Amino acid sequence: MSYFVEWGKRKMSEETLVKRIGKVSKSGAGSEIYLKDEELEKVGIKQGDEVSIEMKADGTILVKKHSPISNVFLDFLRQLDYGEAVKVGDTFVIPIFAKEVNERDYVTVKEAMANQQLQIRDTGSIDRVSVSNIGDKGILITQGQVLEGSTQSRAVVTNLILRANESYEVPTRCVYSTEPIRARAPMQFKGIAPRQVAFFATAPSDKVSQGITWQAISAFADRCSTAQDRLADEGFSPHINELRMASGSQDLAKHLESLSSLGNIIDEKVRKGVKYERK
């Protein structure tokens, strides 16, 4: 549910706005806002409610009330149907099953690329890539997807469904520090960023700088170079060499190529794996 609250037509800074409608408690890099203003209570927003605030160009302030964000995630997790855990190396993999399956009205990036429905071009800006859907179904683009071309490789920062016959410039982070950027260079999806990089590459822009994403890629490359010494299962050994060979590269797309063989053997081990029995 959304509420529009008129505070007058003059523009206010976020700092002024926060003083006017409540208090803000800083915590780490972000902030939580707790309302206490009587005027907001009149429209059903109570002290302690979480809201999002947006200032419009005309000075109107949009205050959007929503369920506590943690509840959105917890409600989602609690309605999942978890399967039995399978142990692979030292790691447990638990499948999640749908309780009911409805029709999809979108396609994935892989399906769109196979159907030549998706066109991607570099904008020339490090933080944006242009995507165009020339098909008749929406395309689901998920955060952490890595784009490659004859320009800087990028990771998509956010999730979106690109509607049929529409184009957008999607927010990205560079995941190849040493390659120059080339505007209008065609690009294609290459896979999903590894966890160690995705944590930073997909963070909201006010939380993580571009430099931290590059540092995460370097740290990931270092871990790849020493993985052979820390194998959880000797069966992984033949598939680690490619990782070590790619570890000198600062291009995340190259690392994704080197992970293919390891990914395949993990998939096989999960499918054939022994289900966990509590000791």
Added chain:
Amino acid sequence: MSSTKGNRQVGIVIIKDGQVIGLEAFDHPETFKQHKDDLYKKYALDIATKSEKADENPSTALAKLEQELEQRKVTKEQHFNIGGENIYIETQSLRGSLFRRGAKTIVTSIIRK
């Protein structure tokens, strides 16, 4: 994985060192199928390397994840909403995103630092 349920699989949870290091879920089995290879690559380095802690009941790790999310310190709503709504959650060591259209969640990802 259970063959009777396999065609309804929509996601995975990855548990290592007694804690959830990743949870990835979609709204449709075909969407998961299309992403599955990439998701195993996303966690390949974690799965291939040794754990630092002894085995723990994986159910305990799922319960711990819920506790961590309940005690979250920072939340953020994303304003880049194309074709749906992005919601973010962040704790000291977890970052989660949930993309939904109306009441329907299309994709969820929770990853540990």
